[in-house]
Amino acid sequence: MKKRYLAASTALIALLATGCGQEDTDANSSAEEEMVVPISVDLTVPESGEAGEAVHLSAAVTQGDEKVADADDVEYEIWEEGKKEDSWMVKSEQNTDGLYEAEATFEHDGLFHVQVHVTARDMHTMPMKEITIGEGAAEETGEAGHESGHGDHHGEHATEGFSMHFMEPDAVKANEPAMMMVHLQQDDQPLEGARVRLEVVVNDKSDAAQWVKLSEEKPGEYTGELTVDAIGKATVTVHVEDDEGLHEHESHELTISE
Known part of the structure; x- marks a missing residue:
């Protein structure tokens, strides 16, 4: 009888140990899945430029301390203040690991937005900066934007950020x-x-x-x-x-x- 109790106790302890081990493994796996390091993009856009002259744009893509040289897509979207519906896209080239560069030329003076769309490692981010070309936006530009009926309907969003x-x-x-x-x-x-x-x-x-x-x-x-x-x-x-x-x-x- 004692041998039966001993065998049963041993089996129970083994089962509990296996269960705890499985729970620890599952917990570790879940923790590893949750600890995905997001990609980061350092967008560089000059504060100003001149109409008709090429402007250099760059985006340094990293994940933690690693330079991301295998991004799926890096593309710049550019539009004039109040005219998001007329935006245009500029493809980038990677000349240095993790650094995606492009050149853009602006036809006239104004305030422009430059937003880079980065898709890499199943993540997407899209930081944005502004650039003033020549004398910048004319005083009536803002009013014209509202009069045209576009406003935030086409992407000039009211919520900051x-x-x-x-x-x-x-x-x-x-x-x-x-x-x-x-x-x-x-x-x-x-x-x-x-x-x-x-x-x-x-x-x-x-x-x-x-x-x-x-x-x-x-x-x-x-x-x-x-x-x-x-x-x-x-x-x-x-x-x-x-x-x-x-x-x-x-x-x-x-x-x-x-």
């Missing part, structure tokens, strides 16, 4: 699902826990607007599928809200083909 990047798909075809992706940041950090919806109006038929709810797959990255049943032009308005009172929106145009 808020940034949005709508990843426009390469092609959208009628009756085929297309992946929509939006990156959000607040004070250069991923904006998590937001409520993000797309309002889609095809061929100006606002009474038949389609709504698509996006889900947060990664910190600050929201995705969802959109299917449109007609060819033509679609206006996609991204609506962003959170529990802190944030309410921003931004519109983009898509072409729907056969």
Whole structure:
């Protein structure tokens, strides 16, 4: 009888030890997964420049102490103050490990925004700086921006430090699902826990607007599928809200083909 009790006790101790060991392993694995070091971007943009002359832009991408030489995409988006809808993109080149450089030329004087979009190691960040070209913005520029009706509707956001990047798909075809992706940041950090919806109006038929709810797959990255049943032009308005009172929106145009 004593031998039976001894065997049972030994088995129980072994089982408990195995369970504790498994819990420790799971805890260590979870801790390792949570300790992902975010990428960091040091964006360098001159404070001023001259119209018609090339301006050098650079973005140093790191992860901890490591230079990130394998970024998936580094692209500069540039627009004049109050004219986000007319922004243009400039591709970068990596001439030194982790340093992604580009040149931009501005056609006229004004105040411009330079935002670099960096996608690397399953993370996305998009710091932004300003540059004054020539004499800077004319006094009436701000008023003209409001009179044009664009305002924050196209991306001049009211919330300080808020940034949005709508990843426009390469092609959208009628009756085929297309992946929509939006990156959000607040004070250069991923904006998590937001409520993000797309309002889609095809061929100006606002009474038949389609709504698509996006889900947060990664910190600050929201995705969802959109299917449109007609060819033509679609206006996609991204609506962003959170529990802190944030309410921003931004519109983009898509072409729907056969």
